[in-house]
Amino acid sequence: QVQLVESGGGLVQPGGSLRLSCAASGSISSFSAVGWYRQTPGNQREVVGNVTKGGNMNIVDSLKGRFTVSRDNAKNTVYLQMNNLKPEDTAVYYCYARRGLLYAPYWGQGTQVTVSS
Numbered sequence: 001q002v003q004l005v006e007s008g009g010g011l012v013q014p015g016g017s018l019r020l021s022c023a024a025s026g027s028i029s030s031f032s033a034v035g036w037y038r039q040t041p042g043n044q045r046e047v048v049g050n051v052t053k054g055g056n057m058n059i060v061d062s063l064k065g066r067f068t069v070s071r072d073n074a075k076n077t078v079y080l081q082m083n084n085l086k087p088e089d090t091a092v093y094y095c096y097a098r099r100g101l102l103y104a105p106y107w108g109q110g111t112q113v114t115v116s117s
Contacts, residue, residue, distance in 0.1 A: 002026045002106045004095050009111030016085050016115070022078040022095030022108055029053075029073040032100045036069060036080045038091035039110075045094065048080065085115045 003025040012018050020036070028034055035050025035058075049059035049069040057069050068081040078095050092112050098105040 002028070002097060004097060004106055004108035006093065006095050006108040006111040009093060009113045011114045011116065012085055013117050014086060014115055017081070017083045018085065018113060020080040020082070020093055020095070020111060020113070022080075024076040024078070024097060024106075026076065027073070028071065028076050028078070028097055030099070031097045034069075034071050034078045034095070034097045036078070036093055036095050038089075038093045038113075040091045048093070051078070082113070085113075087115045089113065090115050 004022050006020060006022045008018060008020040032053050033050045036048040037045045038048050039045040047060055048063060049057065049067060051057050051069050051071045059067055066084050070079045090113060092110040094110045095108040096105040
């Protein structure tokens with residue numbers, strides 16, 4: 001069992017940046033993918049991006065160029081760097097970690113990001 005704890009959310013003005021962190025209670029080095037989803041009220045959770053065990057980063061097309069996902073296996077931490085934030089990026093951001101396709105992912109509790117002037 002791995003527990004994930006997100007941090008770094010908050011209120012930011014449009015055009016600003018935030019870096020979210022997701023600390024795992026155990027090693028994530030063997031996990032096939034770690035990454036982020038986000039969710040707004042009344043909507044389903046949607047994918048943001050992930051990083052594979054091999055270090056390949058995948059970001060949803062609409063966020064490319066602004067969002068970056070990275071992992072530090074030595075620190076058991078996953079990051080989401082968000083730049084040039086827009087009001088529509090306002091959401092609860094959840095990190096996840098998956099051992100493999102046959103395994104259910106672990107989820108964090110979520111952290112609120114609000115982009116507003």
